[in-house]
Amino acid sequence: MTRTPPAPQPLRVAIIGAGPAGIYAGNILARAVSEAGGTVGIDLFDSLPAPYGLIRYGVAPDHPRIKGIVNSLHEMLGAGTIRFIGNVGYGIDLDLADLRAHYHAVIFATGAIQDAALPIPGIDLPGSYGAADFVSWFDGHPDAPRDWPLDATDIAVIGNGNVALDVARMLAKHPIDLLGTDIPGTVHAGLAGSPVTDVHVFGRRGPAQVKFTPIELRELGDIPDVDVLVYEEDFPRDESSEQLLAASNNQVKVMSRTLNGWLARQPTGASRRLHLHFLHSPVEVYGTGRVEGMRFERTEPTGDGGVRGTGRILDYPLQAVYRAVGYRGSALAQVPFDEAAGVIPNEDGRVLDASGAPLPGLYTTGWIKRGPVGLIGHTKSDALETVTRLLEDIGPATQPERPEEDAILALLDGRGIRFTTWAGWLALDAHERALGAADPSPVLRERVKVVPRDEQVGIARHDSLVST
Numbered sequence: 001m002t003r004t005p006p007a008p009q010p011l012r013v014a015i016i017g018a019g020p021a022g023i024y025a026g027n028i029l030a031r032a033v034s035e036a037g038g039t040v041g042i043d044l045f046d047s048l049p050a051p052y053g054l055i056r057y058g059v060a061p062d063h064p065r066i067k068g069i070v071n072s073l074h075e076m077l078g079a080g081t082i083r084f085i086g087n088v089g090y091g092i093d094l095d096l097a098d099l100r101a102h103y104h105a106v107i108f109a110t111g112a113i114q115d116a117a118l119p120i121p122g123i124d125l126p127g128s129y130g131a132a133d134f135v136s137w138f139d140g141h142p143d144a145p146r147d148w149p150l151d152a153t154d155i156a157v158i159g160n161g162n163v164a165l166d167v168a169r170m171l172a173k174h175p176i177d178l179l180g181t182d183i184p185g186t187v188h189a190g191l192a193g194s195p196v197t198d199v200h201v202f203g204r205r206g207p208a209q210v211k212f213t214p215i216e217l218r219e220l221g222d223i224p225d226v227d228v229l230v231y232e233e234d235f236p237r238d239e240s241s242e243q244l245l246a247a248s249n250n251q252v253k254v255m256s257r258t259l260n261g262w263l264a265r266q267p268t269g270a271s272r273r274l275h276l277h278f279l280h281s282p283v284e285v286y287g288t289g290r291v292e293g294m295r296f297e298r299t300e301p302t303g304d305g306g307v308r309g310t311g312r313i314l315d316y317p318l319q320a321v322y323r324a325v326g327y328r329g330s331a332l333a334q335v336p337f338d339e340a341a342g343v344i345p346n347e348d349g350r351v352l353d354a355s356g357a358p359l360p361g362l363y364t365t366g367w368i369k370r371g372p373v374g375l376i377g378h379t380k381s382d383a384l385e386t387v388t389r390l391l392e393d394i395g396p397a398t399q400p401e402r403p404e405e406d407a408i409l410a411l412l413d414g415r416g417i418r419f420t421t422w423a424g425w426l427a428l429d430a431h432e433r434a435l436g437a438a439d440p441s442p443v444l445r446e447r448v449k450v451v452p453r454d455e456q457v458g459i460a461r462h463d464s465l466v467s468t
Contacts (some may be wrong), residue, residue: 021366118408
């Protein structure tokens, strides 16, 4: 008598991090397995009760175009091929042994949420802040402080990327112009009390080497009652600089035209000013007991796209400094980590041990894989590379002990973890939209974001079934 072989078990994969990188990885994996005629169970874990990661908690609330990416991510999670499990901290509620026991493979997509260091004297004085912390505050991150010290009239923002522009714009913008966003009430109240008059953005390189994108730069010129000021001495007109600009891509040329247009524009006498400074290298934050100013060395182009110091020192009286010089990843429990680069060491997404050998069943994608560079398009291609390697590697050596779909939920329940689900997120989403509709503000509000973690979890679990 011939025995029918047992049906192959579905592939089970855990993804840690429910931001764009994790969601794209899950969507690409589900599609690839389905097209190959197989089945896969994908669990998407996040330490936060709500999905979307950096899109919900790392993008300025007045960026509806970027926030619109949520619509695409919502469709992917709503398709039912990826199971969202929120309010579960890796290394706290679950460890690597738990994941290996329940899944064939694990993909780490935890991003980069720590501020990169700016190692200059005085950077730790009171009144000096990291951009990531400020972004978490104005985006209503549940683990961020509810209050922010907005008591400065003159502020420096260090950096020439989009995060620097976000920070500068949020500091300079009048709060009434943020009412149409999902900004939490506590954040709006805090910004409304700010006495700021001047926000200075400083970059070490010249205007042709900025890391802004054209749309974000142009938005500065449209802020009501805020003058954007640039300075002729920051625009080198030597032959090598003109040649570099001529050889630049279209984005740089568009931004150059925008900046040069602002040079020719007269201030309107607005109540707030946003200054863009180039060719300024940070030297020191100074003050007695708190920030009182910042010192820079003037730089000049070297002719090859770089800059060098001139020895000329400039001081700016200030009461607050925000460093926006980049993000870096954080180490994860029981996972190799490259402290210098701030990433998980990997080869094409395969996590590597100290000897450089791949660790079976462990993968990574997104900024924790390659560092905080690139746009959403890079995240998709990055996830495709990781998923391709994962599917190449799956074999008998990666079989889990408890692959049953509900086993991980039973484990969480047994540990008393109040995890949230996709149905719970839909309940929280509807609640926030209802708060927006009921808000008495003079402008239509799509939503008002719920901030406290316990409140988010309570709303999500009240209307969701923990078994889904």
